[in-house]
Amino acid sequence: MTTTAEKKAQGNVVITVERCKGCGFCVEFCPTHALKLSDQYNSKGYHPPVLISKDLCNGCDMCGLLCPDFSIYGFRIKKNK
Amino acid sequence: MKGVEMEDQMYEIEETMPLNPVESFLRMDRMPHIWCPSCGIGTTVNCFGRALETSGLDMDKVAIVSGIGCTGRVAGYLNLDSFHTTHGRPIPFATGLKLANPELKVVVYSGDGDLFAIGGNHFIHAARRNLDMTVICVNNFIYGMTGGQVAPTTPISATATTAPHGNFEQPFNLPYLAESCGAVYVARWTAYHVRYLTKAIKEALAKKGFSFIEVLAPCPTLYSRRNKLGDGLDQMVFYKEHSEIQHNIDTKTATLDFQGKIIVGKFVDKERPDYLTLMNEHYQKKFGDKYTPYKG
Numbered sequence: 001m002t003t004t005a006e007k008k009a010q011g012n013v014v015i016t017v018e019r020c021k022g023c024g025f026c027v028e029f030c031p032t033h034a035l036k037l038s039d040q041y042n043s044k045g046y047h048p049p050v051l052i053s054k055d056l057c058n059g060c061d062m063c064g065l066l067c068p069d070f071s072i073y074g075f076r077i078k079k080n081k
Numbered sequence: 082m083k084g085v086e087m088e089d090q091m092y093e094i095e096e097t098m099p100l101n102p103v104e105s106f107l108r109m110d111r112m113p114h115i116w117c118p119s120c121g122i123g124t125t126v127n128c129f130g131r132a133l134e135t136s137g138l139d140m141d142k143v144a145i146v147s148g149i150g151c152t153g154r155v156a157g158y159l160n161l162d163s164f165h166t167t168h169g170r171p172i173p174f175a176t177g178l179k180l181a182n183p184e185l186k187v188v189v190y191s192g193d194g195d196l197f198a199i200g201g202n203h204f205i206h207a208a209r210r211n212l213d214m215t216v217i218c219v220n221n222f223i224y225g226m227t228g229g230q231v232a233p234t235t236p237i238s239a240t241a242t243t244a245p246h247g248n249f250e251q252p253f254n255l256p257y258l259a260e261s262c263g264a265v266y267v268a269r270w271t272a273y274h275v276r277y278l279t280k281a282i283k284e285a286l287a288k289k290g291f292s293f294i295e296v297l298a299p300c301p302t303l304y305s306r307r308n309k310l311g312d313g314l315d316q317m318v319f320y321k322e323h324s325e326i327q328h329n330i331d332t333k334t335a336t337l338d339f340q341g342k343i344i345v346g347k348f349v350d351k352e353r354p355d356y357l358t359l360m361n362e363h364y365q366k367k368f369g370d371k372y373t374p375y376k377g
Contacts, residue, residue, distance in 0.1 A: 021113075021117075021118035021119070023118050023312075023313055024314045025124070025313075025314060025317060028314055028318065029273070029317070064102070064127070065124075065131065065275040065276065066124055066275055067124070067127060068119070068121065068122065068123025068124045068127070069112075069113060069114070069123055070101060070103055070104065070107065070123070073101045073103075075099050
């Protein structure tokens with residue numbers, strides 16, 4: 001791990017797959033392009049988003065603000081050090 | 082060793098995972114909502130929830146009133162004291178609510194057809210009187226729930242069910258209308274400008290007097306599809322690329338053309354005594370000590 005990576009804010013997203021309608025707002029407007037639409041379907045037949053890599057997410061919660069179905073939100077991981 | 086560290090960290094995340102901040106403002110038993118995939122109304126509700134969270138208001142003292150239409154459903158989904166009124170009448174209902182109980186923070190959350198076609202008269206008079214309420218108008222340029230008829234905000238040349246050859250009627254410029262009627266806070270944002278919108282709602286909630294926010298939102302099923310503009314995501318990208326933030330400009334120039342430049346921003350933020358203050362001042366001047374100021 002380099003120092004820049006350590007300085008970077010770390011985050012994660014929580015996705016309620018069943019509530020998603022696959023609009024893709026979170027994928028399109030994620031500032032770090034950390035999300036993509038999954039190949040899997042939910043029970044309604046939509047493709048929910050998945051996090052490509054946890055290293056990409058900085059927990060800015062842009063996806064959470066944009067989501068019209070309240071099915072995703074991001075949060076920042078507080079480092080203990 | 083690294084893997085173990087990773088697992089430990091992940092375990093920690095699970096432990097400290099926060100709840101979705103808007104969920105406490107929603108009636109989760111009513112989810113999923115009826116709005117179409119990629120409709121922008123849900124995004125505005127999301128911003129409203131975030132604004133409420135940071136506003137520091139007592140949730141028992143916030144009431145939300147909606148009219149009829151897609152946006153009219155908002156009142157039913159928010160976990161506040163809410164009322165779903167008849168078509169076009171959220172502002173008269175909110176007026177009564179505010180005057181009977183001035184302690185309440187009354188929010189009117191409705192669509193463009195409801196507030197400006199059927200309820201247009203109520204809107205201009207509430208703004209003229211400067212009633213202390215916040216009006217959030219989700220403008221999707223069309224009557225969504227009834228099947229895509231021309232609304233008072235449909236831009237010229239846009240197609241609708243009742244205008245198959247394009248609309249020729251001059252649409253309303255909502256911020257200009259609100260300002261000329263006397264609103265003290267006027268802003269326009271789109272469903273794409275989530276952070277600005279959240280801030281604007283927070284400011285409007287804190288403002289004493291008639292505050293008005295217009296939010297442009299995509300209607301994928303009727304407006305976008307009929308006009309061959311793609312789905313809601315394409316409209317959001319369009320908002321991102323074609324909107325220009327201009328604060329404090331003359332609202333007369335903030336017109337909306339069909340797929341033209343969108344001027345967004347905070348246009349008006351001024352001070353003017355509200356209806357109840359004016360009433361109490363007036364009668365105190367007239368009757369002196371004989372008049373007890375009205376407090377609800």
